[in-house]
Amino acid sequence: MTTPDDLLQPTLGRHDSAANSIYSALTGYAASFFGGPMAGAAVALANAWRLKRLRTDWPLGVIALAATAGPLWWWYRGGAHWVAAYAGADAREVLFRVLGLGFFALAYGWHRQYYRNMALFGLSPPSGWIIGVAAVAIGLAVEFGLAAVLS
Amino acid sequence: MSEESGLTPDLAAIEQEAHALLERRRYAQARNSVSRGLRSFPQSTELQYLAAFIDYASERPEEALQGIKALLSQAPHHYGARMLYAHLLEGAKQLPEAELVWIDLLRDNPQSADCFAGYGELMLKTLNLEKARRLAQEGLRQSPDHAGCLYLAAMIDLIRHRNGADSEHLQRMLLEHPEHVRSAIALVIALSEKGNDRGALRIAQELLRHQPDSKPLLSLVRSLRARTHWSMLPLYPLQRWGWTAAIAITLVGLVGLRVGQQALPPLVFETLTWVWLAYVIYSWTWPKLLRRYL
Structure with a gap:
């Protein structure tokens, strides 16, 4: 009886090895809340890069872009009036946060087993401050950029 | 049996005594017994291994690593010493080096479910879930009721599936190895996953009473006490x-x-x-x- 050869190939310590931990769910949550879907995507894609999964996880970026651009497009084509009529003129911020948290729910589900793996084995995530702040800056910059283009 | 009493020390008896003391977690007495044996049999690889194991079990990893390296320079194929070396490297966060030791062990012992379980656990600790799953599967193919592989497979079920607490592997582990500490730990985790933190706490506290010096168990009890x-x-x-x-x-x-x-x-x-x-x-x-x- 032999062991499949690929099981006996080293997985750790190579230049293309995945990292042993990802940024915490808290980092993704806070970034999505303050920076919207694009900020959430920045954290999720940073995690995908750490896990060497960018080839399978890139759609998260496209979904985040669509979740930002779609509502903005609608907002500047009658949506703002509709929202103002039903929820008040300053409801945009609430919508932005709802979209951000909705995207975080998607990204969390996408990487759920890694988060659970880390929780079960008590693995420490890397510090999320720098990536979190950068993600919020990216999210807000993309939102303002898209708003300028679509308005 | 002691030299002081004038009787010839018996290597097999010393080893047996040390093993018995280790099973009862009496590390200080086991260390005395092994030290006494090493004075008479300094070349005994088994006693050297036991000395390193006692250091490892009593949370002196640096001394254990030093001892195991010395032993492996004399007996590079010592199975237990290589397993312990892998665990010590993991503890020292030298994960790629630990992986190479596991791979060498598996090459030399392709039917050892212990090695599949050990390597699989390292893969799980480094987020390589799919490889861990395949290693557990391979280990269970070699030895269908192996406690380490069943534990690994149960943990993977808990991570991957929302109803992982009802895992078939966990049930088999509890059925086949009810006396195993890891069965109880897996049960604690599964109960907590199902929302029964109080039940999980009772089992964890009972485990801690039997192993009061276990830091992971202490941390588990503390976390469950906070949750309840x-x-x-x-x-x-x-x-x-x-x-x-x-x-x-x-x-x-x-x-x-x-x-x-x-x-x-x-x-x-x-x-x-x-x-x-x-x-x-x-x-x-x-x-x-x-x-x-x-």
């Missing part, structure tokens, strides 16, 4: 449903307060806003403070 503390009752949804509940509470708060601002009297709206904010701050800060306090 009366002051955590308002946070039940967050404990039970995790991030899903956190998202729902935030969204309900944001949208509900938005609607309430227009529909409710100002005093009621302000009160609700403060209650919601207080709940959010409580949920972020209190669990951390409580764990530190306990």
